[in-house]
Amino acid sequence: MAISLALDGLNPQQLAAVTHHQGSMLVLAGAGSGKTQVLTTRIVWLIKENNIGINEILAVTFTNKAAKEMLHRVATQLNIDTKFMWIGTFHSIALRFLTKHYKEAGLPSFFHILDSQDQLNLLKRIVKKANLDETSCSTKELQKFINYQKEQGYRAADLQANNLRHEMSINLYREYETICNNDGLVDFTELLLRSYELFSTNQNILNLYTKQFKHILIDEFQDTNQLQYKWLQLIGGKCLNVFAVGDDDQSIYSFRGAKALNMQAFLQDFNVKQPIRLEQNYRSTSNILNAANAVIDNNCNRIGKKLWTTKNDGNKIKLYEGYTEEDEAYFVVDEIKSLYQSGLKLSSIAILYRSNAQSRILEHFFYTQGLAYRVYGGLRFFDRQEIKHVLAYLRLIKNTSDNEAFLRIVNVPARKIGAKTIEGLQTIAATENVSLFAACKMLDGKAQNCLLQFTNLIHTLQQQCMNQNLTQIINSIIELSGLRQMYLEDKKNSIERLDNLNELVNAVTNFKVEDGQDLVATFLAHAVLESGDGQAQKYDDSVQLMTVHAAKGLEFDTVFVVGLEDGLFPHENCLNQENDLEEERRLMYVAITRAKSELYIIRACSRLIWGKRISAPISRFVNEIPGELINNISGISKIGKNNLEEFNLSGANSNNWISEDRTTNVETKISRIQLNDQDIFLKIGDMVEHVKFGKGKILNLNIDGSKKTAEIFFIGIGKKVLDLTIAKIEKI
DNA sequence: GGCAAGTCTATTTTT
DNA sequence: TAGACTTGCC
Numbered sequence: 001m002a003i004s005l006a007l008d009g010l011n012p013q014q015l016a017a018v019t020h021h022q023g024s025m026l027v028l029a030g031a032g033s034g035k036t037q038v039l040t041t042r043i044v045w046l047i048k049e050n051n052i053g054i055n056e057i058l059a060v061t062f063t064n065k066a067a068k069e070m071l072h073r074v075a076t077q078l079n080i081d082t083k084f085m086w087i088g089t090f091h092s093i094a095l096r097f098l099t100k101h102y103k104e105a106g107l108p109s110f111f112h113i114l115d116s117q118d119q120l121n122l123l124k125r126i127v128k129k130a131n132l133d134e135t136s137c138s139t140k141e142l143q144k145f146i147n148y149q150k151e152q153g154y155r156a157a158d159l160q161a162n163n164l165r166h167e168m169s170i171n172l173y174r175e176y177e178t179i180c181n182n183d184g185l186v187d188f189t190e191l192l193l194r195s196y197e198l199f200s201t202n203q204n205i206l207n208l209y210t211k212q213f214k215h216i217l218i219d220e221f222q223d224t225n226q227l228q229y230k231w232l233q234l235i236g237g238k239c240l241n242v243f244a245v246g247d248d249d250q251s252i253y254s255f256r257g258a259k260a261l262n263m264q265a266f267l268q269d270f271n272v273k274q275p276i277r278l279e280q281n282y283r284s285t286s287n288i289l290n291a292a293n294a295v296i297d298n299n300c301n302r303i304g305k306k307l308w309t310t311k312n313d314g315n316k317i318k319l320y321e322g323y324t325e326e327d328e329a330y331f332v333v334d335e336i337k338s339l340y341q342s343g344l345k346l347s348s349i350a351i352l353y354r355s356n357a358q359s360r361i362l363e364h365f366f367y368t369q370g371l372a373y374r375v376y377g378g379l380r381f382f383d384r385q386e387i388k389h390v391l392a393y394l395r396l397i398k399n400t401s402d403n404e405a406f407l408r409i410v411n412v413p414a415r416k417i418g419a420k421t422i423e424g425l426q427t428i429a430a431t432e433n434v435s436l437f438a439a440c441k442m443l444d445g446k447a448q449n450c451l452l453q454f455t456n457l458i459h460t461l462q463q464q465c466m467n468q469n470l471t472q473i474i475n476s477i478i479e480l481s482g483l484r485q486m487y488l489e490d491k492k493n494s495i496e497r498l499d500n501l502n503e504l505v506n507a508v509t510n511f512k513v514e515d516g517q518d519l520v521a522t523f524l525a526h527a528v529l530e531s532g533d534g535q536a537q538k539y540d541d542s543v544q545l546m547t548v549h550a551a552k553g554l555e556f557d558t559v560f561v562v563g564l565e566d567g568l569f570p571h572e573n574c575l576n577q578e579n580d581l582e583e584e585r586r587l588m589y590v591a592i593t594r595a596k597s598e599l600y601i602i603r604a605c606s607r608l609i610w611g612k613r614i615s616a617p618i619s620r621f622v623n624e625i626p627g628e629l630i631n632n633i634s635g636i637s638k639i640g641k642n643n644l645e646e647f648n649l650s651g652a653n654s655n656n657w658i659s660e661d662r663t664t665n666v667e668t669k670i671s672r673i674q675l676n677d678q679d680i681f682l683k684i685g686d687m688v689e690h691v692k693f694g695k696g697k698i699l700n701l702n703i704d705g706s707k708k709t710a711e712i713f714f715i716g717i718g719k720k721v722l723d724l725t726i727a728k729i730e731k732i
Numbered sequence: 733g734g735c736a737a738g739t740c741t742a743t744t745t746t747t
Numbered sequence: 748t749a750g751a752c753t754t755g756c757c
Contacts, residue, residue, distance in 0.1 A: 547745085609742090610749090
């Protein structure tokens, strides 16, 4: 029996969690402790052993990736069609409620979900319309304000101004609400707030679901915010079988409202006497785990747990101290090359960094070394302009009141409908209380013809919608709107954008919905809620580059954590606040615990930040790892082991940031040198190859009349001063 | 519509 | 500082 086999593999704590009977439970699941296995096995156990119906379980996750993984595992263990199961992200579950009860929720039957960028664009227009500028009213701040209020459960009408600025924000919030209601738009937080309000004001509907759901399971509980918690209290309050899994040590999203304190509140509100602790780690070697434990031990605000393993010590953690960010990147890529040559798969290696900007230099070295890599993050498929344009046409076809969609595409491709015409339309729309689309027919003047052509286009597409499938509709949009032609003529990124349009057609063709669902609405929601992975090239075997945040929930054989300097990791903005510093430390904990067998921790003694060369002390988190777990391999630097002494990198041990003025830094000096009858350009920091000494790095250049010399560090040899008029070197 | 000049922004990000 | 993005001008 598959089910008993699944239980056989569990340790006592995991078994207790999986088979927990009555009442709510909190599971404190450490990194690598088999959390997902526990959640999915519990779902299977509930269905198979306790006769719980597949639609009587609600399982909520934070990311689509986690939801998919859960569905996949449940499907394989139960061999059932999981499409009727209530497994999904908070947002997709909320959407499901709202779609079903749109009338009670006060929504039109066809509403569109705004992503963060759409929300920001709309707010920009609102701010502009109110005759405010960025300096007096930052739209990003306004976005934060509105989302925060919604997360607290407040509508604009609930708020009372306590100063002028506050009053302005509230008024703009009110205006935003009005526009969203008129145009049928719902932002991310609105999905949650509106479904919360649906339940709190509509007892019948609430009863329907509190009766239906016998068991509720929540993953990554430490990431829940205030609204999600209140939502859960409403819907899970009567079921009393709420099973929450989380790890307070991996709470890294408090900057966007996550409250790890919800875990403590949960114990009380849901009457959990004794939480279950999963502390056995199945992922990392003992050395790696001990390092993680030692670091996180420095945090005061924790529920407290200690991970252990039966695994061997494994290798020590390798510490490499480069002298610049280039040295750091060079070392990492070179080391990965050796690992690859010794048989390691590239896809089992990850490079983790604190901020996205750090990937650039690494990418450069990967590129020059010809190693396959993949960067996570960045522009996602459904966020690309060409895709958003097509989807905006689709939105407008389905809902001509969607003014945001209208504004996006009315002049894309260009149809001579400029800012003045749009202003005219907006005036008519406001006075006549109609949509911009409807206003097109009312505007007289020069642009009338252009507007007519546009509205005719939309009408034609609407006609086609009646008797075409979605693939045909998307194709029609791309052709008839002129988008394909526009991108054909595009000088930049033409091929890429056309490829993406084709990819969109494929995505639509493969998209399936359940009976009774509105295909277009569902597809549009899918595009917003699951905008998909980064568009980085997918090689079968490539090194994975990502931020530590993005790495949560993943594991790799070999992990390089780079940029371990005070000011970068922990980030400068977090150094002064103890709470912030603790969150940074949790981030470090997440980074370390991603590694299964090999962990490299790396820092640069000096780094170019915002045009200034900064020398920062090594990250305090590195110092929190016991010395006996670390093997400092800086001595085998590919660029020369004496670098650190030679450069007298005082910053390495100082507690303050030392900033050197870039103008006095010789690194920018570029000299033209006559060499082998060929002109080459050399500057400090360049890598060169010498016939006899091999690879090296230029440390200094001395150009004095006809005398041209360079100080170069050669790998494994050390520093040499060479006469550039004779020396046989080549730039590499 | 295209190009040059000017402006902005550098912490993390899922939905 | 540098790159992305926006604005302004012809």
